[in-house]
Amino acid sequence: MKSNNINKEADYLSQMLRQIPLETPSKDFTMNIMYQIAPDVVLEKTPFYKKPLFIGIISMLLGGLFLIFYNADFSWTVLISQIVTLSETIREFFPLVRLTNRQMDLSPTIVAPIVVIAVIFLIDRIIAAQKRNKEQRTYIL
Amino acid sequence: MKYTSDEDCIERILKGDSRAFSWLIEHHKNMVFTIVFRIVEQREEAEEVAQDVFIKIFQTIDTFKGSSKFSTWLYRIAYNMAISHIRKSKPDFVPLHDNVNESSDEIIDSQNTMEPTFDRQRQEALSEALTLLKQEEILLINMHYSQQMSVEQISEITDLSQSNVKVKLFRARKKLSELINEIIERKQ
Numbered sequence: 001m002k003s004n005n006i007n008k009e010a011d012y013l014s015q016m017l018r019q020i021p022l023e024t025p026s027k028d029f030t031m032n033i034m035y036q037i038a039p040d041v042v043l044e045k046t047p048f049y050k051k052p053l054f055i056g057i058i059s060m061l062l063g064g065l066f067l068i069f070y071n072a073d074f075s076w077t078v079l080i081s082q083i084v085t086l087s088e089t090i091r092e093f094f095p096l097v098r099l100t101n102r103q104m105d106l107s108p109t110i111v112a113p114i115v116v117i118a119v120i121f122l123i124d125r126i127i128a129a130q131k132r133n134k135e136q137r138t139y140i141l
Numbered sequence: 142m143k144y145t146s147d148e149d150c151i152e153r154i155l156k157g158d159s160r161a162f163s164w165l166i167e168h169h170k171n172m173v174f175t176i177v178f179r180i181v182e183q184r185e186e187a188e189e190v191a192q193d194v195f196i197k198i199f200q201t202i203d204t205f206k207g208s209s210k211f212s213t214w215l216y217r218i219a220y221n222m223a224i225s226h227i228r229k230s231k232p233d234f235v236p237l238h239d240n241v242n243e244s245s246d247e248i249i250d251s252q253n254t255m256e257p258t259f260d261r262q263r264q265e266a267l268s269e270a271l272t273l274l275k276q277e278e279i280l281l282i283n284m285h286y287s288q289q290m291s292v293e294q295i296s297e298i299t300d301l302s303q304s305n306v307k308v309k310l311f312r313a314r315k316k317l318s319e320l321i322n323e324i325i326e327r328k329q
Contacts, residue, residue: 013318016267017286020279022171023178025188030166033195034159 056124063120064113147211154202166195169212172288173219176298179280180223190226194219209297216284217298262325270320278313285310 144150144164153161173194178187198215205214271279284290284298292310296303 012263013314014286016263017282017314017317018289020267020271020282020287022283022287023175023187024171025174025191029170029174029188029192030163033166033192033199034163036192036196037159037162037199 056121056128059120059124060117064117148207151202151205151211154199162199165198169215170195172212172216172283175283176216176219176280177223177226179276179283180220180227182276186226187223190223191219194222197222210294213294213297220298262328263321266321266324266328267317269324270317273320274313274317278309278316281306281310281313282317 144153144161147165147168150161150165150168154165170191174187174191177191177194178184181187181190194215197218205211274282281295284295285292290298292303292306295301295306299306301309
């Protein structure tokens with residue numbers, strides 16, 4: 001009779017112990033961790049061909065080529081001379097003092113591709129940043 | 142996306158699915174936090190250490206070989222990181238596995254002599270008694286009873302021998318039982 005009582009008590013205590021709750025961390029716990037590992041996720045876990053920088057460079061090159069070949073007056077001689085001019089201009093761009101004077105002399109066929117490529121690059125960066133923000137928001141369950 | 146098990150999740154994390162890791166955190170965060178909190182005893186510090194545990198897990202998940210259960214591996218890392226953390230602030234801290242000179246014979250010799258009492262009264266007494274137990278004793282109770290971990294699994298996590306886990310569990314349970322009876326008697 002006594003041992004029956006003891007077993008019953010032991011079972012009862014075990015049952016009570018199972019109900020002891022675990023400690024819970026703050027609500028932001030998961031989100032904080034995901035934010036901390038986010039750079040690793042973006043830089044290491046994403047294949048290189050999906051990285052925003054890679055896409056940006058490819059877009060720039062394609063955009064530049066499209067603009068050059070779409071020009072109705074296209075000829076290799078003109079293109080080579082433009083490249084030479086462009087490279088000289090870029091070289092002269094670095095001393096910032098000459099920048100203001102020289103940029104007025106640039107022909108529109110050189111300025112236009114540069115501006116378009118810059119715009120494409122900017123748009124690409126904005127899209128990439130938005131995508132990254134959206135991805136971080138979805139970490140929260 | 143639904144994940145069927147920890148192993149399924151790990152496979153997806155290794156393929157670059159970061160949402161799977163978020164699922165893994167949600168699934169284990171309470172137990173990891175409980176382990177760390179019972180050792181560190183400061184909520185803010187415990188939260189930081191528990192976060193570091195998951196970051197470490199993310200960085201080293203490819204080294205998990207699957208020789209034990211993932212949860213055992215995770216909880217063991219949590220336990221060890223919490224011990225390392227507390228040793229920095231309290232060099233005289235004695236973890237569970239350094240305090241093991243007990244005999245398992247007393248489990249057999251001892252008898253539980255609790256008298257039956259009303260449920261609600263006992264529940265209240267239990268809550269009060271828990272505040273009087275050591276955090277490490279509550280941790281063992283949490284592991285064994287709340288999480289239904291086997292003695293073997295607790296032994297792997299804490300580095301205690303299986304017989305020592307049994308002794309410590311028994312003592313914690315006995316102490317709790319005595320405290321509950323004392324509290325009930327005092328209130329009557």
